[in-house]
Amino acid sequence: MSADKTVIRFAGFLLALLLCASFIPQWGLFMLTIVLANGLVVLGCLLFLRAGLVSFGQALYFCFGAYTTGLAANFLNVTDVFLLLLMSAVTSGIMAWLLGVLLSKYRAIFFGLLSMAFSMILYGLLAKTESLGSTDGFNVPAVTILGYEPSSESVRVSILAVAALLALLAVSFGQAFLKSPMGLLLTAIRDNEIRVEYMGASAQKTIHTIYVIGGVFAGLAGSIVAVSVGHIDPTMAVWTTSGEFVFITIMGGIGSVIAPFLGALAFGIIHTVAFSESPNTWQLVLGTALIGIIYILPDGLWSLLSRLRGDKK
Amino acid sequence: MSAPILNVKDLNKSFGAVTAAHDISVAIQPGTCTGLIGTNGAGKTTFVNMITGYLKPDTGSIEFNGQNITKMTPRDISRIGVTRSFQIPQLYASMTTLENLEMGFGVLALMRNKRGLFVGSDKPVPGYGNQTIRQLAEEAMERFGLSAFRDQVTRTLPGGTRKLIDIAMAMATKPKVLLLDEPTSGVSSEEKFDIMDMVMRVVKADGTTVLFVEHDMEIVSQHADRVLAFYDGTIIVDEPPESALKNELVLQYIVGNTQALSTTGQNDA
Numbered sequence: 313m314s315a316d317k318t319v320i321r322f323a324g325f326l327l328a329l330l331l332c333a334s335f336i337p338q339w340g341l342f343m344l345t346i347v348l349a350n351g352l353v354v355l356g357c358l359l360f361l362r363a364g365l366v367s368f369g370q371a372l373y374f375c376f377g378a379y380t381t382g383l384a385a386n387f388l389n390v391t392d393v394f395l396l397l398l399m400s401a402v403t404s405g406i407m408a409w410l411l412g413v414l415l416s417k418y419r420a421i422f423f424g425l426l427s428m429a430f431s432m433i434l435y436g437l438l439a440k441t442e443s444l445g446s447t448d449g450f451n452v453p454a455v456t457i458l459g460y461e462p463s464s465e466s467v468r469v470s471i472l473a474v475a476a477l478l479a480l481l482a483v484s485f486g487q488a489f490l491k492s493p494m495g496l497l498l499t500a501i502r503d504n505e506i507r508v509e510y511m512g513a514s515a516q517k518t519i520h521t522i523y524v525i526g527g528v529f530a531g532l533a534g535s536i537v538a539v540s541v542g543h544i545d546p547t548m549a550v551w552t553t554s555g556e557f558v559f560i561t562i563m564g565g566i567g568s569v570i571a572p573f574l575g576a577l578a579f580g581i582i583h584t585v586a587f588s589e590s591p592n593t594w595q596l597v598l599g600t601a602l603i604g605i606i607y608i609l610p611d612g613l614w615s616l617l618s619r620l621r622g623d624k625k
Numbered sequence: 626m627s628a629p630i631l632n633v634k635d636l637n638k639s640f641g642a643v644t645a646a647h648d649i650s651v652a653i654q655p656g657t658c659t660g661l662i663g664t665n666g667a668g669k670t671t672f673v674n675m676i677t678g679y680l681k682p683d684t685g686s687i688e689f690n691g692q693n694i695t696k697m698t699p700r701d702i703s704r705i706g707v708t709r710s711f712q713i714p715q716l717y718a719s720m721t722t723l724e725n726l727e728m729g730f731g732v733l734a735l736m737r738n739k740r741g742l743f744v745g746s747d748k749p750v751p752g753y754g755n756q757t758i759r760q761l762a763e764e765a766m767e768r769f770g771l772s773a774f775r776d777q778v779t780r781t782l783p784g785g786t787r788k789l790i791d792i793a794m795a796m797a798t799k800p801k802v803l804l805l806d807e808p809t810s811g812v813s814s815e816e817k818f819d820i821m822d823m824v825m826r827v828v829k830a831d832g833t834t835v836l837f838v839e840h841d842m843e844i845v846s847q848h849a850d851r852v853l854a855f856y857d858g859t860i861i862v863d864e865p866p867e868s869a870l871k872n873e874l875v876l877q878y879i880v881g882n883t884q885a886l887s888t889t890g891q892n893d894a
């Protein structure tokens with residue numbers, strides 16, 4: 313499948329979703345917004361996994377992006393969602409760049425656990441900061457979209473539209489990146505880092521680059537979730553949140569830039585249904601579903617679509 | 626005589642009590658083909674590792690075209706034009722032959738183009754006219770006789786083919802100096818002459834300076850125009866192959882031992 317086709321099909325799916333939005337209940341629109349936000353974070357995790365790395369710390373940037381949006385909206389009176397998104401992307405990107413200087417030197421379990429340690433530091437700091445609501449967090453005021461103030465009826469679909477636009481831009485970027493030499497290098501790094509270095513390429517620089525990209529994606533997702541939920545708290549940085557992103561990455565697979573969104577959709581549906589049907593044991597249902605997917609589709613849900621389409625790989 | 630392309634001075638390297646290189650000094654002229662011979666543990670691979678930045682010498686210096694590369698990383702040394710192949714081929718095992726070579730030329734495109742982040746395999750590589758990454762990879766496969774293995778995942782290929790891909794990937798960086806670490810080890814005796822003929826044809830056509838580690842003296846005599854014989858971390862003989870391979874020191878310390886080793890199928894450590 314060519315790059316354009318993947319992006320065009322994803323755009324078509326999002327457009328169809330928005331056109332059908334009036335038939336989707338409010339809770340469904342909310343769930344889909346969270347699905348797109350999760351997909352955005354997982355797109356970053358996909359880049360890491362292509363390079364053979366698993367981050368248990370993407371919640372750091374997810375939370376950092378959300379708090380940037382919350383703080384800017386509360387203390388700087390910024391209301392435009394695009395400006396808030398930009399601010400979250402920049403702060404998360406800078407944070408990822410700084411931590412990436414260190415993390416890009418580590419591989420395997422060390423990379424995963426070090427990234428988790430940083431996210432837990434942020435969680436600890438936020439949970440102990442009374443001025444930011446400690447463990448209770450704080451509310452995020454209503455936002456505007458390029459001057460348009462959505463009504464209470466249209467706010468869900470408006471934020472979903474913004475999330476869809478972001479997801480589309482991220483998928484377009486991700487697709488172009490993965491087809492570029494630097495994107496192809498990710499698999500090369502996973503396969504043989506010695507050869508990468510002797511080809512004259514820098515594995516560390518490449519990992520640093522994707523770490524920043526992953527941080528920006530997670531920061532954007534955190535911002536979207538903050539304006540969508542209207543409330544943020546430190547649990548956004550806790551390691552189980554990062555675990556959910558890894559969970560979705562494995563569910564969706566890493567075969568395509570669309571896979572994270574497919575995984576996030578499956579996760580969202582299973583999570584929502586399991587939580588409403590069995591509120592005390594929903595994790596059990598989710599875990600069983602993941603085991604089933606790994607057993608039947610070890611390359612993730614995306615591989616099912618590839619198989620149905622008759623792809624060779 | 627022109628200025629040496631590679632100038633090694635007083636190189637020393639020890640691993641604990643073991644001396645792997647002792648006061649090695651040698652100058653390599655551009656466009657030449659030098660055979661490195663010696664028994665296992667004589668210091669040949671350590672010499673190759675030090676020149677290509679994999680190991681740092683304890684003392685001494687290495688200059689490439691007058692530039693001191695002693696403390697440079699393998700990546701930076703490769704970028705300026707000195708690269709290598711490996712005893713055990715270092716390939717991207719999950720990728721096909723084509724993808725391995727595209728990766729090589731893709732990196733080249735990335736380095737030569739500041740906007741290379743988004744150079745697709747259908748885009749020209751700077752400095753190669755209108756040739757794209759794909760075309761360069763196809764051409765490399767043809768030159769090394771790898772076209773039949775184009776779409777096969779490299780982990781499934783036989784040893785000799787993997788060796789050729791390893792060397793083709795090293796050549797994709799367009800090196801001025803290529804170091805081949807036992808290019809025919811682990812390859813059947815019928816295959817190894819074909820492999821060396823093919824490799825030498827390509828590297829000589831490109832004017833690449835070659836240093837190769839080899840245990841088979843027939844291959845050394847066929848392809849080298851200079852022989853460096855290593856023993857116990859030092860160069861004991863530095864002569865053209867016609868005289869080097871008849872040198873008493875070589876006959877005493879290397880040839881007998883190498884023949885004994887080749888019959889047991891052992892490789893250099």
